[in-house]
Amino acid sequence: MFAQTYGATTLGINGELIIVEVDMSNGLPGLDIVGLPDTAVKESRERVRAAIKNAGFEFPVRRITINLAPADMRKDGSGLDLPIAVGILAASGQIEPESCLRYVFISELSLDGKLRGISGILPRAATIAEAGKENIFVAPDNAQEAVFAGTAAVYAPATLEDVVLHLRGEKLLVPVIKHAMTHSETVAFDDLAEVQGQLVARRAIEIAAAGGHNILLVGPPGSGKTMLARRLPSILPALTEHEALEVTKIYSIAGLLKNNTGLVDNRPFRNPHHTISDAGMIGGGRVPRPGEVTLSHNGVLFLDELPEFPRQVLEVLRQPIEDGEVTISRAAAQLSYPAQFMLVAAMNPCPCGFLGDSSRECTCSVADIRRYIKKISGPLLDRIDITISVPRLEYSEITASGANESSAVVRQRVEEARSRQLSRLSKYGLFANSQMGHRQVKTTCKLTSEAQNLLEQVFEKMNLSGRGYDRVLKVARTIADLAGEDKIKAQAVAEAIHLRNNIKENAL
Amino acid sequence: MAGVAGEKLAQEYLLKNKYKILATNYRTATGEIDIIAEQRTMLVFVEVKTRSSDLYGSPGEAVTLHKQRKITQTALWYLKQTGQWEARVRFDVMEVWLKDDIKNARLNHIINAFGES
Numbered sequence: 001m002f003a004q005t006y007g008a009t010t011l012g013i014n015g016e017l018i019i020v021e022v023d024m025s026n027g028l029p030g031l032d033i034v035g036l037p038d039t040a041v042k043e044s045r046e047r048v049r050a051a052i053k054n055a056g057f058e059f060p061v062r063r064i065t066i067n068l069a070p071a072d073m074r075k076d077g078s079g080l081d082l083p084i085a086v087g088i089l090a091a092s093g094q095i096e097p098e099s100c101l102r103y104v105f106i107s108e109l110s111l112d113g114k115l116r117g118i119s120g121i122l123p124r125a126a127t128i129a130e131a132g133k134e135n136i137f138v139a140p141d142n143a144q145e146a147v148f149a150g151t152a153a154v155y156a157p158a159t160l161e162d163v164v165l166h167l168r169g170e171k172l173l174v175p176v177i178k179h180a181m182t183h184s185e186t187v188a189f190d191d192l193a194e195v196q197g198q199l200v201a202r203r204a205i206e207i208a209a210a211g212g213h214n215i216l217l218v219g220p221p222g223s224g225k226t227m228l229a230r231r232l233p234s235i236l237p238a239l240t241e242h243e244a245l246e247v248t249k250i251y252s253i254a255g256l257l258k259n260n261t262g263l264v265d266n267r268p269f270r271n272p273h274h275t276i277s278d279a280g281m282i283g284g285g286r287v288p289r290p291g292e293v294t295l296s297h298n299g300v301l302f303l304d305e306l307p308e309f310p311r312q313v314l315e316v317l318r319q320p321i322e323d324g325e326v327t328i329s330r331a332a333a334q335l336s337y338p339a340q341f342m343l344v345a346a347m348n349p350c351p352c353g354f355l356g357d358s359s360r361e362c363t364c365s366v367a368d369i370r371r372y373i374k375k376i377s378g379p380l381l382d383r384i385d386i387t388i389s390v391p392r393l394e395y396s397e398i399t400a401s402g403a404n405e406s407s408a409v410v411r412q413r414v415e416e417a418r419s420r421q422l423s424r425l426s427k428y429g430l431f432a433n434s435q436m437g438h439r440q441v442k443t444t445c446k447l448t449s450e451a452q453n454l455l456e457q458v459f460e461k462m463n464l465s466g467r468g469y470d471r472v473l474k475v476a477r478t479i480a481d482l483a484g485e486d487k488i489k490a491q492a493v494a495e496a497i498h499l500r501n502n503i504k505e506n507a508l
Numbered sequence: 509m510a511g512v513a514g515e516k517l518a519q520e521y522l523l524k525n526k527y528k529i530l531a532t533n534y535r536t537a538t539g540e541i542d543i544i545a546e547q548r549t550m551l552v553f554v555e556v557k558t559r560s561s562d563l564y565g566s567p568g569e570a571v572t573l574h575k576q577r578k579i580t581q582t583a584l585w586y587l588k589q590t591g592q593w594e595a596r597v598r599f600d601v602m603e604v605w606l607k608d609d610i611k612n613a614r615l616n617h618i619i620n621a622f623g624e625s
Contacts, residue, residue: 026596028580030624061550061598061620 001025003090003097006104006133007068007083008124009075012335013249013290015120015127017104018080019069022087027063033084035068038076038287038332047078047109048085055113055160060092074332076287078108079118082137085109085160086167099167103155104128106146107139113160117141119255122248125149137163143176145252148263192231193406197397201228204388204499206410209235210417211478212432214321214343214383216306219390220353220360225346228390229302232344233267234407236300237415243298246338250297254290268299270341274308278316283337288328293320293339306347307375314380317343321383324435342434343384347376357392385434385471386499417481433478438470445473451490458497472496514558514604514613515542521602521615527552536585539578543602544586550596553583555621558604567603568618576622599623 007018031045052059066084068075082105090097106124108116121142128136129150136154138146143156153175157163165171195202201217205228208215217225239247244263251257251264272281272292283291293301303309320326320339327336349355350369355362364372422431428440436444447455459469473488476496480488519529527545534541543554555575557567564570571579579599587593601621605614 026594028583028597028624029599029620061623062596063624 001091003087003100005083005087005090005100007080008104008106008128009073009077009079010120010123010253011073011333013123013246013253013337015124016073017127017131017133018075018083020080020083020087021067021069022084022091023065023067024060024062024088024091025065029061029063031064031066033066033068035066035071036074037068037080038074040078041068041075041080044078044081044084044109047081047111048088050111051081051109051113051160052085052088054111055164057089057094057160057164058092060088062092064088064091074287077118077120078116079106079120079124081109082107082115082160082163086163089164095164095167099169102133103135103137103167104133104152105137105163107137107142109160114158115139115156115160115163119257120253121145122149122252122257125152125154126249128152144179145257147176147178148248190227190231190234191407192235192410193404195224195227195231195404196400197393198224198228198390201388201390202405202410204386205229205232206235206414207475207478207482207499208232208342208344208386209410210414210482211385211421211475212342212434213385213475213478214434215345215386215388216381216384217344217346217388217390218349219346220348220357220392223390223392225390226304229300229304229344229346230269231407232300232302232342233269235410235414236267236342237411237418239265239267239298247298250290250294250337254295256295268296269302270296270299271302271304274303274305274310276309276313278310278313281313282316282320282326282339283328283335284330286330287332288330288335288337290337291326293317293326293341294337296341297338298340299342301341301343303343303345306345307372311375311377315377318379318383321380345384349389356389359392382467385475387502388499413482416484417478420481420484421478433474433481436470436474436477438466441470441473441477445477445488446486447488447493448490451476451488451493454490454493458493462497468500472500475499510558510560510606511556513610514602514606515556517604517610517613517615518554518556518602519543521617522554531586534582534586536582538581538585541579541582541586550598551587551592552598552600553579553586554600554602555579556602556604558606560606562605567605568601568616568621571601571621580624 001024003022005020007020008015009018049059086100086105089095090100108118110116117139122145125146126149129152134152136146136152138156140156140158146154155173156176157173166173219225244265248264270292281291282293283289324340325336326339350362350364351372352363354360421433424444476488476492479492479495522545527547529545531544534544541553542556545552555571557570559567598620599622601618603616
């Protein structure tokens with residue numbers, strides 16, 4: 001009259017093993033689900049009832065109580081349909097209760113008793129493998145994702161009937177075999193070779209990519225800011241396996257993973273429209289779901305037309321940029337999602353877009369420009385290490401047919417620079433120059449005496465702040481890494497100062 | 509009255525199918541149960557609905573959620589009165605279609621038609 005099965009749910013980007021206890025007693029027939037189920041779980045009552053009946057089994061005329069343990073954690077999603085159904089069949093003696101204990105069941109049920117795929121399989125399956133469970137039942141749609149996650153044997157029957165026949169030992173299923181990793185997801189990135197001219201900007205995004213620095217592209221409309229930004233992922237180093245797993249977990253939870261694609265092996269590139277809300281940006285909902293900053297984890301978050309974003313949305317970016325993760329508190333749950341992304345922003349220099357253009361007159365008043373720049377807060381600009389202006393191209397540059405450097409070549413240099421950073425910074429738990437704090441800057445950014453002199457002069461002349469000083473050093477460190485130098489030379493410092501973020505000063 | 513005739517037919521049907529009738533028209537403050545029967549170890553509460561046409565929907569449809577609650581409440585009273593807290597219980601609905609003559613009546617026994625909640 002009692003049976004127990006295992007299921008799983010998600011909490012943030014991690015899975016949690018859930019114990020489903022089913023008790024059956026006499027009394028008024030009914031089905032109660034306790035243990036903080038949310039609406040989707042509560043509704044499983046009707047799905048399970050119909051599925052059991054239509055799969056050709058008997059739904060017991062008993063008082064059924066189902067407890068989802070641990071009882072203090074909110075369970076969401078429809079993935080608990082299958083463990084509940086199997087638990088009911090076991091408690092009513094239609095399956096041997098002992099036989100279910102070796103398995104974890106994760107699937108939604110359709111009314112006719114078929115198994116339906118759900119999102120968030122990967123983190124669940126990973127947790128199950130860690131918890132030492134060796135067998136998982138999932139829907140056929142989720143089979144490859146589950147296989148990928150861990151060491152457990154995965155069974156993917158089409159119907160509830162197949163599950164029961166397997167548990168009864170009448171018709172055994174064969175575990176799903178892992179497909180060879182498909183690279184179908186590999187979108188052919190736009191190549192940097194397609195960008196004409198813009199040598200300075202190309203160099204800037206190479207430095208940004210090499211050090212993981214946030215970058216702001218400023219230029220008149222049509223000058224190629226968006227084009228450059230879109231090509232940034234193509235020069236970033238390939239995802240490590242650990243990073244790829246993180247990204248895949250996030251996409252699995254967000255339901256953006258198509259079946260049988262295996263790991264996401266491209267760096268994410270997210271390009272939210274400027275009408276996005278703050279909840280859409282950092283994540284939100286009653287039980288918080290990942291937002292754009294989390295979806296661009298280990299990749300690029302591109303904000304085109306930066307001043308058009310609502311101020312509130314830009315302000316909420318500050319914490320994730322600083323901490324590499326975002327914590328969202330709602331009544332139902334408080335969750336932390338990773339948000340280690342590279343911010344790439346693009347904007348016009350003024351409302352009309354032609355401030356500083358060589359041939360077209362800017363029609364904006366000084367007050368207009370000031371108001372425009374003021375839309376971006378100082379603290380946010382403070383977190384952007386590199387600013388570069390992207391001027392309009394001359395006719396000769398657009399039509400030039402000379403071959404440009406391709407992404408693959410640049411990427412090679414970026415990867416070398418990154419590996420130098422990693423060997424220097426791994427003892428601090430960091431992997432890119434942009435993540436360095438003041439202490440690391442002090443110990444790792446050694447200057448030549450010449451460079452020191454230069455920096456001293458500049459510091460006095462330009463009234464650099466302490467933070468501004470650190471930022472210049474960080475960028476200079478990256479430039480030196482690209483050149484393969486251990487000590488930062490004067491040349492690197494000069495270039496770093498040139499790339500410094502000075503948009504506020506220029507506008508005023 | 510059509511309703512009384514329908515309940516009579518339902519009783520005959522249950523007896524024919526080896527049910528033991530324990531009570532009919534059991535009435536408390538919370539409502540009334542048409543037939544209380546026993547099938548082996550199971551207590552069965554039967555609500556009989558009689559109609560002469562489907563013009564206003566099928567008889568079974570008339571057993572609304574509100575009506576179901578009244579019946580389960582009344583059933584609890586019965587269980588308490590007879591001290592059978594641990595009994596196995598089932599709620600059935602018996603649909604009866606009565607045309608002008610009793611001979612032409614048609615029955616539909618819906619087993620386990622509803623439960624609590």
